[in-house]
Amino acid sequence: MNIPVRRFDTLILGAGGGGLRAALQLARADAHVAVVSKVFPTRSHTVAAQGGVNAALANVTPDNWHWHMYDTVKGSDYLGDQDAIEYMCRAAAHLVYELEHAGVPFSRLESGRIYQRPFGGQSREFGGAQATRTCAAADRTGHAILHTLYQQNIRARTHFFDEYFAIDLIHDDEGAVLGVLTMDIATGEPLVIEAKTTLIATGGCGQLYRTTTNAHINTGDGMAMALRAGIPLQDMEFFQFHPTGIAGKGMLITEGARGEGGYLVNKDGERFMERYAPNVKDLASRDVVSRAISIEVREGRGCGPNADHVMLKLDHLGSDIVAKRLPGIRDTCKTFMHLDPVDTPIPVFPTAHYAMGGIPTDRFGRVVMPSGDSPEEVIPGLYAAGECACVSVHGANRLGGNSLLDILVFGRAAANDILGFLKNNRYHRPPNQACIDKAYERFARWEKRGDGESVQAVRADLKKAMEDHCGVFRTEKIMQEGIDVIKAIRARIPDVRLQDQSKVFNTARVEALELENLADIAIATMRSAEARQESRGAHSRIDYPDRDDAHWMKHSLYTLQDDSLDYKPVRTKPMSVETFPPKKRVY
Amino acid sequence: MRFKIYRYNPDVDEEPYMQEFVLEHVKPGMMLREALMELKNQDETLSFRHSCGEGVCGSDGVNINGLNGLACITPVAELTEPVEIRPFPGVPVIRDLVVDMSGFYKQYRSVKPFLIRYDPEPEAENLQSPEERDKLDGLYECILCGCCSTACPSFWWNPDKFPGPSALLQSWRFLADSRDQAMEERLDALDGPYKLFRCHTIMNCAYVCPKGLNPTKAIGHIKALMLKHSV
Numbered sequence: 182m183n184i185p186v187r188r189f190d191t192l193i194l195g196a197g198g199g200g201l202r203a204a205l206q207l208a209r210a211d212a213h214v215a216v217v218s219k220v221f222p223t224r225s226h227t228v229a230a231q232g233g234v235n236a237a238l239a240n241v242t243p244d245n246w247h248w249h250m251y252d253t254v255k256g257s258d259y260l261g262d263q264d265a266i267e268y269m270c271r272a273a274a275h276l277v278y279e280l281e282h283a284g285v286p287f288s289r290l291e292s293g294r295i296y297q298r299p300f301g302g303q304s305r306e307f308g309g310a311q312a313t314r315t316c317a318a319a320d321r322t323g324h325a326i327l328h329t330l331y332q333q334n335i336r337a338r339t340h341f342f343d344e345y346f347a348i349d350l351i352h353d354d355e356g357a358v359l360g361v362l363t364m365d366i367a368t369g370e371p372l373v374i375e376a377k378t379t380l381i382a383t384g385g386c387g388q389l390y391r392t393t394t395n396a397h398i399n400t401g402d403g404m405a406m407a408l409r410a411g412i413p414l415q416d417m418e419f420f421q422f423h424p425t426g427i428a429g430k431g432m433l434i435t436e437g438a439r440g441e442g443g444y445l446v447n448k449d450g451e452r453f454m455e456r457y458a459p460n461v462k463d464l465a466s467r468d469v470v471s472r473a474i475s476i477e478v479r480e481g482r483g484c485g486p487n488a489d490h491v492m493l494k495l496d497h498l499g500s501d502i503v504a505k506r507l508p509g510i511r512d513t514c515k516t517f518m519h520l521d522p523v524d525t526p527i528p529v530f531p532t533a534h535y536a537m538g539g540i541p542t543d544r545f546g547r548v549v550m551p552s553g554d555s556p557e558e559v560i561p562g563l564y565a566a567g568e569c570a571c572v573s574v575h576g577a578n579r580l581g582g583n584s585l586l587d588i589l590v591f592g593r594a595a596a597n598d599i600l601g602f603l604k605n606n607r608y609h610r611p612p613n614q615a616c617i618d619k620a621y622e623r624f625a626r627w628e629k630r631g632d633g634e635s636v637q638a639v640r641a642d643l644k645k646a647m648e649d650h651c652g653v654f655r656t657e658k659i660m661q662e663g664i665d666v667i668k669a670i671r672a673r674i675p676d677v678r679l680q681d682q683s684k685v686f687n688t689a690r691v692e693a694l695e696l697e698n699l700a701d702i703a704i705a706t707m708r709s710a711e712a713r714q715e716s717r718g719a720h721s722r723i724d725y726p727d728r729d730d731a732h733w734m735k736h737s738l739y740t741l742q743d744d745s746l747d748y749k750p751v752r753t754k755p756m757s758v759e760t761f762p763p764k765k766r767v768y
Numbered sequence: 769m770r771f772k773i774y775r776y777n778p779d780v781d782e783e784p785y786m787q788e789f790v791l792e793h794v795k796p797g798m799m800l801r802e803a804l805m806e807l808k809n810q811d812e813t814l815s816f817r818h819s820c821g822e823g824v825c826g827s828d829g830v831n832i833n834g835l836n837g838l839a840c841i842t843p844v845a846e847l848t849e850p851v852e853i854r855p856f857p858g859v860p861v862i863r864d865l866v867v868d869m870s871g872f873y874k875q876y877r878s879v880k881p882f883l884i885r886y887d888p889e890p891e892a893e894n895l896q897s898p899e900e901r902d903k904l905d906g907l908y909e910c911i912l913c914g915c916c917s918t919a920c921p922s923f924w925w926n927p928d929k930f931p932g933p934s935a936l937l938q939s940w941r942f943l944a945d946s947r948d949q950a951m952e953e954r955l956d957a958l959d960g961p962y963k964l965f966r967c968h969t970i971m972n973c974a975y976v977c978p979k980g981l982n983p984t985k986a987i988g989h990i991k992a993l994m995l996k997h998s999v
Contacts, residue, residue: 220817220825220827223826223911223912224820225825228820228911278891278893282889282894284945286901287893289896289898294892295893318908321824335877335881397820516823517797636812637812679812683779683863684779686862686866687815689812
């Protein structure tokens with residue numbers, strides 16, 4: 182098979198905020214950069230981020246990066262790496278200003294400065310009064326940022342491969358990553374893109390779950406590519422359930438709704454968060470609020486005929502605030518629920534939202550894995566940033582407003598490191614042909630004809646299994662069953678057949694490749710979750726209700742090939758300040 | 769519920785045809801995107817783009833009973849049967865409901881859709897009053913779905929020359945931004961018979977925009993600015 186080849190200095194997989202921020206940095210430094218995206222860039226899921234991006238600009242209340250760092254470490258339930266968190270929080274203000282200079286239409290304060298709103302888990306003075314740290318463009322901040330970054334990439338003349346699907350990474354005999362095999366979705370033809378460095382910025386995998394705030398495209402393609410290349414995934418048991426997805430449907434209602442003064446009530450009209458987080462109430466961390474809602478419903482205080490959700494009240498805020506600050510979620514409520522939050526509360530329930538885990542990297546965006554004596558050996562030429570990566574700045578639970586920050590900070594950091602790598606590695610290295618052949622095999626496998634199960638049937642079962650066995654509350658028994666169920670589902674995939682054998686824009690084939698990716702990530706998630714015998718952040722075990730720092734303050738690493746788990750220590754030493762030692766986490 | 773859906777796969781079909789589908793079970797509140805996904809389960813060869821499912825990514829624009837719109841925010845209960853789904857008019861079809869949007873994107877790029885400033889960059893943000901920022905509302909929310917431009921007769925006639933309502937809305941988004949410093953070059957680039965003045969205020973764009981934006985009004989603002997600027 183003679184597959185056409187294109188060559189670039191540097192390759193980026195994914196055109197969300199992380200990929201585009203990196204591309205911009207690289208293109209401005211005159212690197213020859215290619216961005217591969219399975220959708221047109223502005224369709225990437227960054228577009229759906231609502232509430233904002235955290236940066237201690239202090240435009241509304243006093244603030245500084247060190248308080249932000251404390252909140253992030255605490256929010257992570259002490260599983261975040263403190264060097265990376267310090268790096269991120271220190272960089273935040275500069276990166277937000279840069280976005281503003283690039284054109285992001287942030288909402289404004291009377292002073293003309295960027296509008297900031299309170300968000301969950303934010304404090305002043307290391308756990309004191311509520312901070313106001315989240316920079317927002319109404320409730321369409323992700324849209325504003327993604328479009329601006331794409332626009333600036335147009336200006337920088339970045340090379341885009343729109344609607345190309347990445348199949349698998351290509352490396353050489355020494356393990357250096359040298360590009361990727363892709364499929365041009367429009368023609369169904371394979372194309373090898375060779376590059377001296379590859380940045381995986383493919384986003385999350387919320388399609389693991391049936392009810393999710395994530396788009397259809399969030400199938401963890403890059404994470405699964407890493408797994409198949411023998412790279413472990415880190416901390417996959419930590420999956421965030423956003424407290425306020427629209428009940429039963431999953432559309433996201435931003436945390437900004439509570440930041441603007443909204444609050445949750447149960448069927449008795451009780452503002453129940455007062456019991457779970459007496460100080461900050463509805464602005465506790467997401468894991469805390471999601472658990473509280475689940476408990477309210479489980480104990481019979483849910484709303485509606487099936488008592489299966491709670492209500493988010495915004496009707497006391499007045500139509501001006503809702504129209505000005507939350508126009509997007511107001512539209513969503515009108516469209517999908519036929520209700521106007523200005524006068525009717527919104528039914529909400531915790532909904533699968535964000536993977537804290539992912540491809541292990543250091544704070545330069547370099548992918549690292551254990552090798553010999555070192556727990557963190559750099560894989561030459563391979564980088565990851567954004568939701569697909571695990572630096573880890575989010576640890577066991579991500580704070581709202583830190584995901585947009587993560588993609589900006591580490592998209593840029595990876596790009597800067599890539600520029601250094603390119604200086605020292607001036608020439609393309611020849612890839613290993615066997616590796617290309619293997620990737621091609623995965624691509625060509627879907628040309629097998631005949632009768633078999635449909636992709637859709639397996640995908641539906643997989644999502645149901647994850648929902649049933651790896652939700653907000655977990656137990657040994659449920660998760661052990663889950664492992665068996667997921668393994669059985671994975672075993673069905675070789676017998677799946679496509680009825681659509683056309684080459685032209687074959688979305689069925691894309692979904693088949695996505696199913697394989699989801700299945701690999703599902704087993705990584707399920708196995709990592711089953712093994713961790715404690716409750717930390719988003720991982721809540723009924724049978725192990727407490728955090729166990731003595732045994733479990735460490736990162737999980739799941740390897741697909743031998744279905745094994747390994748662990749590595751949390752980097753508790755920041756770059757320049759004192760360590761925040763673990764303590765009891767109360768809000 | 770009955771559907772008639774435009775099918776064309778250049779791999780196998782001599783010419784396009786309409787395929788009939790029946791959806792037995794229509795769930796309450798079902799959107800057209802979910803319906804199309806169900807129909808794809810019946811026949812996986814049906815191709816269409818979609819992603820976020822809530823009207824923000826702009827992937828799933830199609831022509832629904834003669835009007836362009838986003839499948840994910842179109843309730844099927846409000847549609848008359850048989851529901852006729854076609855690809856966007858006036859643009860090349862790749863397959864089924866998937867169209868070639870490259871001309872649309874090219875026009876987007878042609879209006880320099882990015883903030884241009886010549887002043888040195890300040891250490892912090894550029895200041896902008898809330899009133900100045902308000903002028904961007906109704907403009908920056910565009911999701912580039914293409915519903916407007918592919919409903920515009922002027923764009924149908926001159927897709928290679930006329931920027932179309934979406935690109936012109938983007939142009940005004942930057943002209944209206946108090947931070948932008950490229951008014952003259954933006955206006956100059958829009959002068960001429962095939963640019964700004966190819967808009968004949970037919971207003972299909974505003975009628976179909978799924979985000980409730982009004983490109984015609986934006987074009988009117990540019991015309992007024994151009995006039996003011998030239999006298």
